[in-house]
Amino acid sequence: MKLIHVVGARPNFMKAAPVWSAIAKITDFNQILVHTGQHYDKLMSDIFIKELQMPVPDYNLNIGSDTHARQTAAIMIKFEELVFELNPDIVLVYGDVNSTVAAAMVCSKLLIPFAHIEAGLRSFDRKMPEEINRLITDQLADLLFTPSIDGDDNLIKEGIPKSKIHFVGNVMIDTLAKLLPKSEKPNRFKELKQYVLVTLHRPSNVDDFESLKSILQNLEKISNSIPIIFPVHPRTEKIITTNNLDILNNENFHLIKPIGYIEFIGLMKNATAVVTDSGGIQEETTYLGVSCITVRENTERPITISLGTNQLIGKDYYRIPDLINNAINIKKRSNTIIPLWDGKASDRIAKILLSNI
Numbered sequence: 625m626k627l628i629h630v631v632g633a634r635p636n637f638m639k640a641a642p643v644w645s646a647i648a649k650i651t652d653f654n655q656i657l658v659h660t661g662q663h664y665d666k667l668m669s670d671i672f673i674k675e676l677q678m679p680v681p682d683y684n685l686n687i688g689s690d691t692h693a694r695q696t697a698a699i700m701i702k703f704e705e706l707v708f709e710l711n712p713d714i715v716l717v718y719g720d721v722n723s724t725v726a727a728a729m730v731c732s733k734l735l736i737p738f739a740h741i742e743a744g745l746r747s748f749d750r751k752m753p754e755e756i757n758r759l760i761t762d763q764l765a766d767l768l769f770t771p772s773i774d775g776d777d778n779l780i781k782e783g784i785p786k787s788k789i790h791f792v793g794n795v796m797i798d799t800l801a802k803l804l805p806k807s808e809k810p811n812r813f814k815e816l817k818q819y820v821l822v823t824l825h826r827p828s829n830v831d832d833f834e835s836l837k838s839i840l841q842n843l844e845k846i847s848n849s850i851p852i853i854f855p856v857h858p859r860t861e862k863i864i865t866t867n868n869l870d871i872l873n874n875e876n877f878h879l880i881k882p883i884g885y886i887e888f889i890g891l892m893k894n895a896t897a898v899v900t901d902s903g904g905i906q907e908e909t910t911y912l913g914v915s916c917i918t919v920r921e922n923t924e925r926p927i928t929i930s931l932g933t934n935q936l937i938g939k940d941y942y943r944i945p946d947l948i949n950n951a952i953n954i955k956k957r958s959n960t961i962i963p964l965w966d967g968k969a970s971d972r973i974a975k976i977l978l979s980n981i
Contacts, residue, residue: 625653625981628712630703631681632662632723634672635796635904638885639718639741641676642798646970651978656710660699660723661686671884676799692722692753699726707734714981716741717761720924725757732764737981741795741973743768744775745903745924758924767980769973771795771907772927772962792972793964796904797911800889801967807889813853813878820846820948821895822854829901829919830860833867835939839919840864840871842944843899847876850952853891854879897951899944906934911965913957917947933958 627647629640640657647653659681673680685702687695699722707715707730715731715738717724724740731738740761747755762768762779770776771794779789813819822843829835843852856864856879864871864879871877883891889908892898897915898905906925909916910932921938928934937943964972 625651625714626656626710626712627653627977628656628658628707628710628715630658630660630715630717630723630727632660632687632699632721633719634663634885636718636721636723637672637676637678638799638904639795640716641678642795642802642970643716643741643973644678646974647977649971650974656683656712657681658703658706659684660703660726661688662695662699662721662723663689675803675884675886687723696722696726699723700730703727704730704734707731707736712736714738714977717765718742720745720754720757720761722753722757725760728761728764737766738764739767739769739973739977740765741769742771744770744772744777744779744789746778747922747924749922755924767976769969769976771965771969772925774927790972790976791964792976793966793969794907794962795969795973796907797965798967798970799885800908800911803886803889804893807886807893809890809894810883810887813891816851816853818896818952819851819853819894821891821898822852823898823900823902823905824854824860824919825857826901826920830857830863833863835941836860836863837867837869838941839899839944840869842941844871844874844877846945846948847874850896850948852877853895855882855888855891856880857882897948899948906932907965909933910958910960910962913959915947915951915954917944927962931960931962933960 631637631640657679661684687698717727718741743762749755768789769792776789776791824830893912895914898909899917901919906916906918906928910928916934918934918936
């Protein structure tokens with residue numbers, strides 16, 4: 625039995641790693657890892673593969689960055705050629721990146737069964753490219769594995785047969801739970817008792833300089849009370865430097881290079897609060913009970929708000945200092961556990977796959 629995992633960005637690796645391991649434990653499937661190269665940094669990719677104990681990808685399509693249409697088309701062309709060569713029995717796609725929808729469309733047209741892991745999530749905002757990817761992928765998938773019960777509800781409302789839908793829990797939490805005992809703060813931050821961790825990557829926050837400036841200025845307002853740690857993408861750092869933001873001269877504002885996942889977990893689990901526009905971090909902070917301030921208008925993970933520690937602020941960046949102050953004053957972290965976020969989602973997926981192939 626031949627099974628292909630398709631990954632295209634670092635979060636995909638975090639989702640695929642526990643599924644690969646769970647399948648290997650109970651089957652002798654020939655598992656093949658295909659990296660589309662949609663997002664690729666050799667150093668960071670090597671670190672992630674090592675930390676997640678994943679095999680080196682069997683194939684790298686080396687697609688690289690481009691417009692959404694060109695990138696998706698390029699992945700489809702190369703992945704179709706690979707599917708003809710390998711003739712897999714089933715393909716697994718993860719999340720909502722362009723690699724996900726590209727592989728989904730290739731499999732659908734070639735009548736290759738495929739499963740979508742992290743199905744059913746919806747922001748209900750079609751201005752987000754990821755929302756389009758989610759909608760298309762879920763309509764085409766043969767098996768849909770949802771991380772939370774709202775995913776099932778969304779899929780049923782969209783006409784997906786219940787027989788295709790399986791509520792299994794969150795594979796990102798599987799990886800987090802496994803690596804949590806190994807995680808520690810980087811040595812340079814060992815002495816910090818409290819700090820705010822920041823991650824920003826969405827174009828609406830990073831490419832729009834006025835938005836980025838306002839976010840950073842509001843973080844700077846609170847930085848006299850609590851240090852800020854910001855692992856920053858080189859492109860974002862260039863925008864900050866080019867525009868001469870004084871934040872670079874603030875000793876309590878630590879702009880650092882991107883770091884590995886285990887170090888990042890160490891920073892996240894010990895943070896007083898996290899300011900982010902990431903989807904996965906909304907989930908991880910909920911599991912860890914860490915206050916999360918999400919700089920987005922909406923989220924495809926509403927359960928992190930209703931049951932978790934997440935707060936959406938949209939473009940109301942002025943709220944950031946007050947929300948961080950609230951987090952500083954919290955005496956006890958949340959211990960709410962979302963159903964099936966128990967570190968065993970991948971085991972459930974492996975068993976369902978085995979019974980459906």
